[in-house]
Each structure stands twice: as structure tokens, then as C-alpha cells.
Amino acid sequence: MKKTVLIVLLITFSISAQELRLSLIGGVSKEVGENFDRFNWGFAVGGNIFFYLDDNFLLGARAAYTRWTPVDSQFLQSVGSLLDGKVSGENYTIEVVPFARLTTNFPMSMINLFAQAGAGLYIVNSEVRVSGTGEDDTEIQQIFGENARARFGAAIGGGLTFGNPEFISVDIYPIFNLIFLDKSEWMKYLTINLAIGFGI
Numbered sequence: 001m002k003k004t005v006l007i008v009l010l011i012t013f014s015i016s017a018q019e020l021r022l023s024l025i026g027g028v029s030k031e032v033g034e035n036f037d038r039f040n041w042g043f044a045v046g047g048n049i050f051f052y053l054d055d056n057f058l059l060g061a062r063a064a065y066t067r068w069t070p071v072d073s074q075f076l077q078s079v080g081s082l083l084d085g086k087v088s089g090e091n092y093t094i095e096v097v098p099f100a101r102l103t104t105n106f107p108m109s110m111i112n113l114f115a116q117a118g119a120g121l122y123i124v125n126s127e128v129r130v131s132g133t134g135e136d137d138t139e140i141q142q143i144f145g146e147n148a149r150a151r152f153g154a155a156i157g158g159g160l161t162f163g164n165p166e167f168i169s170v171d172i173y174p175i176f177n178l179i180f181l182d183k184s185e186w187m188k189y190l191t192i193n194l195a196i197g198f199g200i
Helices: 002-018 072-079
Strands: 020-032 042-052 057-068 086-089 091-103 111-125 128-133 139-144 149-163 168-180 186-199
Touching: 020 057, 042 091, 042 186, 057 111, 057 186, 072 086, 072 128, 072 139, 091 149, 091 168, 111 168, 149 186
Parallel strands: none
Antiparallel strands: 020 042, 020 186, 042 057, 057 091, 086 128, 091 111, 111 149, 128 139, 149 168, 168 186
């Protein structure tokens, strides 16, 4: 009896695992919260992989790189009077986040809705350097943020799927990301994604 149950489970998993959905992602992103005005709109690139547990429930993961450039004037104002201030550095995240997705599956429709949520690993770099010469000709340098480090975070989002997920489809959806930093601080950003998916 135990062997029969095990065989049935293995066959079921094998069939489900073959129903894979791969997606290539591109999008725009904006940091939100207290520091929303310190960085410009950025971009996000990456990919998804999901497999169907049933017609309406998928498990998978998202891997993505998101980058923003600093707004020079915001950082120069934070330092004070500089004769020839220069801003360098960037803000980026690399995310590897497992997701669970709930989706509609209307047989006669080429448009479906979905919602997804997950939590996982984020590598965060927020280091920006401001350097220049002060009014008394002294060299001034100030560092904002921190260099790359791994942090835990969570994400939630949802949107629309156009096309047939078993073949080729397009997803349009926002994702809100919340990353725990240090000293009770959080990084928050929103990405608006366009994903081209392929069923396997």
C-alpha cells in the first residue's frame, strides 16, 4: 500500500513538474518611502520559473537585478557647500525570491488574473560617495549607504496574463518589495514588470 501511494505521488509530481512556465522580465522601478527622491527611476531585468501544482496554483522563483542612479542635487545638498562636488555610486538589488502564485484559468478567455507573494534573499548595495573641495580648499568626502550585503526581504504583487500560458503569454504586473536592513530600517521599492512567458 505504501509503495502504491509513493508511486502515485511520484507520477503526479512528475506530470506537474513538466508543466513549467519560464519568463523573461523587463521593467521600470522606483524606490519608495523616506528616500524616494534621492534616486531616479531605474530598471529591472531577470526571469521567472514556475511549475503548476494545479490549474490555479503555481510555485516558482524570481531572479532579478534592479538598479537606480542617484539624483546628484539631493546628495550634494546633504553635504553642504562644495565648490566642485561630484557624486558617484549607485543603488542596486539582486533578488532571488521563491514565489507562490494564484491565477484564474478561464478556458474561453485569453486574459487571466493572478496574485503572487514570496520571501527570499536580496543582495543590496546603496553606497553613494560625494566628494569635492570645500570653501577653505579642504578635500571633503562623505559616504551614504552601505556596500553590497545580503538581506532578507519579501514581495507581493499581481496583474494580468495575456495569451495562452501553455504556449506564449505576456504578464503585466507590479511588485512591491520590502527588505529588512539594519537598526529597524527597511528598503522599499516598486517594480512594474513586463514578462514574456513560455510554456514547456
